[in-house]
Amino acid sequence: MRPYPFTAVVGMPDLRLALVLSAISPAIGGVLVRGEKGTAKSTMVRALAGLLPEVDVVEGCRFSCDPARPDPVCPDGPHTGAAATRRPARLVELPVGAAEDRVVGSLNLERALAEGVTDYQPGLLAAAHRGLLYVDEVNLLHDHLVDTLLDAAAMGRATVEREGVSVSHAARFVLIGTMNPEEGELRPQLLDRFGLTVEVASSRDPGQRAEVIRRRLAYEADPDGFAGRYAEEDAALAAEIQAAQKLLPSVELTDDALRQIAEVCASFDVDGMRADIVTARTAVAHAAWAGRTEVSTEDIRVAARLALPHRRRRNPFDAPGIDEEQLEQALRDAEPPEPDDDGPGSGSEAPSEAPPEGGDGGQTPTAGQQGGGEQRAGAGKPFKARLFRVAGVGEGERGRRSRAITESGRTIGVQPPSVREGKPHLVATLRSAAPHQRGRGRSGPGLVLRKGDLRYARREGNEGNLVLFCVDASGSMGARSRMREVKTAVLSLLLDAYQRRDKVGLVTFRAQGAELALPPTISVEAAAARLEALPTGGRTPLAEGLLEAARVLRVEELRDPRRRPLLVVVTDGRATSGPDAVRRSHAAAELLAGVTAVVMDCESGRMRLGLAAELAEHLGAEHVPLGEVAADSLTSAVKSRLGRAA
Incomplete structure (x- = not known):
């Protein structure tokens, strides 16, 4: 079956442009495509391979060496006088469950020991050389695999070290990753290694949606005939890409353009210099795509929109994005002065707009002003949380929390x-x-x-573990103005779970019962959003909360038996729902025997009942007062005790 034509995809101009620019200049660093499922992300990536020009390779070389410039240390070399052949550019797909040896290649240890020869079996990086390497659901790959891919993409080489034997080969490719943010984010340091990023979403225009359906059904009914109808458009686009590739070395990046790029990147407060370099490379590629030999302000504007959104994030729970007005202002500030321009202070600036007297005039409700007797309090700034581990040694997915x-x-x-x-x-x-x-x-x-x-x-x-939060959202938590402090502590633990590659889930209990506010997921951002919107009020059905937590853990044990759980119960221990509520909560705790648990004690005030400590004893859990969740609080407590002992 012929792939879906690139030019037949409806809409998504930003994704189309980002893929084309990366094909013109692989040095940009590839593209990360973020978007909801069913938005043709994979379709466009697979179609891109058909637009790339054919490549000349050394005949018989498993590493696709260029006959004009063969790799001098190619494992299949030397290639002096070798015959050449031509083949289409490859699209190599990396499965989510691929092992490291499958990605980078491996040595045949048996032959190495018995015969003393280095028998290297190439991996996916070698197969993708001078082509495309596509990673669907890149956010689900292990961190060390993602890092390996990005390092190879940045360095242009892959090196395999096995028991003192080293093999290195060229690995230059366009790396393209697609992901659904609902399934979890990439860590910021890995996200930054992608050159460009594009957010895609399905169109809300009924006419455009109808056209998508019409074309898809036509393709499924007759793939070859449908592709043939777009063959001319695809061929024309491929010719434009090839022409831009040839023009690319001739494009001039002037000092004025460099200053504009630096001004824009500095205005968005990005870390390091990778943003500036990627923006410059993208601007040059866009100029070549437009047929120009000098980078213009429009090239820089387009490049910044694609290269900067994922590099200005400061909180891992913030969605990437870029302020268009800030971008335009930065471009204007960095524009070279005209010959007759008197510069700043000439009176040409537009007067700034001051807000109207009396504030914004809006009626935005503050926390605690929602109707229905409920209160909502936002979280404060997260802090570095203490590390809580699951007891024993597991065999779960690689992470950074518990021994395994x-x-x-x-x-x-x-x-x-x-x-x-x-x-x-x-x-x-x-x-x-x-x-x-x-x-x-x-x-x-x-x-x-x-x-x-x-x-x-x-x-x-x-x-990595499953961290299940069981949060008390009853009236006793909100009435004492503690929910902001509670949400800040839980948000800090969520940030810790994000960094340690855990799955997280959220159970809440209030009023008459408990609910699973967020099923276990690797999307810590979703958990943070649910936590932020969590209302408080009503009675405290503690037993129902623990029973719901036990049910969730039983289901998750069947789904993912290797991932061990850590239960975090956030409560003051007061159980006020139904008769004999405290006894019922202690009975429910028995169902969680054997589960590593932490009770975050939210009780405050002079008269304390110690109910959360009793609950921790029944759970066999660690009892942690709310004020001691922060890592620095533990350090201060230890220093204080050591000082008293001295």
Whole structure:
């Protein structure tokens, strides 16, 4: 089946332009496409490969070396006098569950030990050289894999280190990632490594939506015929991309244009210099795309809109974006003066608009003014939270919270191939094979190695967990003006979970019962949004909250048995819903036996009942007063105790 034509996709001009510019100049660093499911993200990426010009490669080279400039250290080289052939540019897709060896390639350890040869098996990075590497759901990849991809994209090379043997090959490709933000975000330092980012959303225009349906049904009914109707448009676009690639080296980036780029990037307070460099490369590519040989203000405007939105984030829960008015102001401020311009202070500035007297005149309600007897309090600025771990050693997904047996980390032992995990352990393999060499008739150098001799490293690292928050939103929490403090502490723990690659869920209880406000997800941003909008009021059905938490954990154990849970109960311990509410809450706590839990005690005032501490005892949980959730509070407490002991 022929792929869906690139020019047949309806709408999405920003995504179309970002992909084209990255094809013109791979040095930009690729594109990250963010958007809801069903918005043709993957369709456009797969269609882009058909627009790229064919590439000349050394015949038989597994690394697609350019015959005109072959890689001098290519594992398949040297290529002196080698024949050349031409093939289409490749689109290589990286599955979410791919292992590291599949991405970067691997060595045949058995041949290396037995024959003394370096038998390197290329990975996906080698296959994508001089083409496109597409990662769907890039936010679901392990961090170390994403970092490997981005490093290779930035350096143009991939290096494989295995037991003291090093293999390096060229790996220059256009990296394109797509993701649905509802399923979790990329960490900021990884997000910054993508050159451009584009937000896509489905159109709300009925006419445009109808056209999308019409074209999709026509394509499914006759893929070849449908693609043929757009073949001429695709061919024309491909020719324009090729012409822009040829013009690219001739485009001049003047000092005035550089100053504008620097002014724009500085005005958005971006970190480091990558934003400036990417913006410059994108502006040059856009000028070539427009057929110009000098970068203009319009090129810089387009480049900034694509290169800066994901680099100005300061809070991981803030959506990326760019202020168009701020961009226009920065461009105006950095424009070179005209010959007859008297410069600033000539009286040409427009007077600033002052707000009308009496404030904004609006009727925006403040926290606590919503109707229905409910109160809503916003969270304050998050702080660095204490680290809470799950007891024992798990085997979950790689993360940064609790101890676990993982594919990376410190080696704590070896294991035979029947339970293969991790990377081969060279010394243990040699020790396993050495006693059998005489019986295997070895003569001369080398080692007679059998598959059963292989031993694999058993490594201990850290895993990500399921952090389930069970939050008391009853009237006793809001009436004492504590909800802002509570939300700030929970938000800080959410930020900690974000950094440690945890899944999070949110159970709330108030009035007559409990509800699952957010099913377990890796989208910590969604949890923060639900927390911010959480109302308070009514009685305190503590037992129902614990029962709902126990139900959620049972379901998640069936769905993801390797991910161990950490339960965080946020309450003052008062149970005021129904008869014998305290006894029922203690009985509900028994259903959570064996679950690592933390009780965040929100009780305040002089007369304290200590009910949260009793709940922690029934849960077998750590009891933490609300004021001691911050990491620096623990440090201060330890120093204070040490001072008293001295």
